[in-house]
Amino acid sequence: MNCKHISFIVALLFCTTGLFAQLGIKMGLNMANEVRSFNRADVSAGFKSDNLTGYQIGLVYQAMPKKSGLGFEIAALISQKGSTFSDSTGIVGIIKQGYKEMNYVEVPLNLRYRLSLGVMGVYAFGGVYGGYSYSGKVVDEKTNTTQKETFPTTDDRIDYGYNFGGGLEIFRKIQLGATWSRGLKDTSKTNIGLPVSTKATNKVMSFNLVYLF
Structure with missing residues (x-):
């Protein structure tokens, strides 16, 4: 399902009478990792990347017709992504040790389905996101130095992709869930000391708490 299909369904939901809508606060923990591919197989085999722990916080708006479990949500989030890296080849001066940290303003747009189980419920969602x-x-932990990320053009700041997830809802107020998101944009602009070009896309597993007013 592409962005046009999601936008069309959201527009139909807006036109539905008896819409039940809630605004809430979303906060969570990101387990972020960049997926990298290298031009030289011997260098890529020696590059090891693990998860980077970050955070996610912002506002979320959820709406659905009162007589239906299908709805949508849109959010405005501050989301921290990135990756750690280490030298496992023993090639001095080629691969360093440290981490890359990126801070985004992110807007996800998702379709949601909620199944009510009395005071509790379960939900699932899927959609697209855009980030800036x-x-x-x-940060190079071997030399204890920090290099600020540079963005030659506005396009270099952009990230976009898809996400999906689900969770448990209590009293239609508290939601405990998990989200998997995968970027489609190449975000690799810093070469972290490698003498070869790289390509990177964001992938993030988030565990979050939502409180709805």
Whole structure:
């Protein structure tokens, strides 16, 4: 399902009478990782990337017809992504040790389905997101130095992709869930000391708490 299909369904939901809508606060923990591919197989085999723990916080708006479990949500989030890296080849001066941190303003747009189980419920969702990086840095832990991420053009700050997830809802107020998101944009602009070009896309597993007013 592409962005046009999601927008069309959301527009239909807006026109539905008896819409039940809630605004809430969303906060969570990101387990972020960049997926990298290298031009030289021997270098890529020696590059090891693990999860980077970050955060996610912002506002979320959820709406659905009162007589239906199908609805939508849109959010405005501050989301921290990135990756750690380490030298496992022993090639001095080629691969370093440290981490890359990127901070995004992110707007996800999702279709949701909720199944009511009395005071509790379960939900699932899926959709697309767009993000804008307002800052970033690369930290070299071997030399204890920090390099500020640079963005030659506005396009270099953009990230976009898809996400899906689900969770448990209590009293239609508290939601405990997990989200998997995968970027489609190449976000690799810092070469972290490698003498070869790289390609990177964001993938993030988030565990979050939503409180609805």
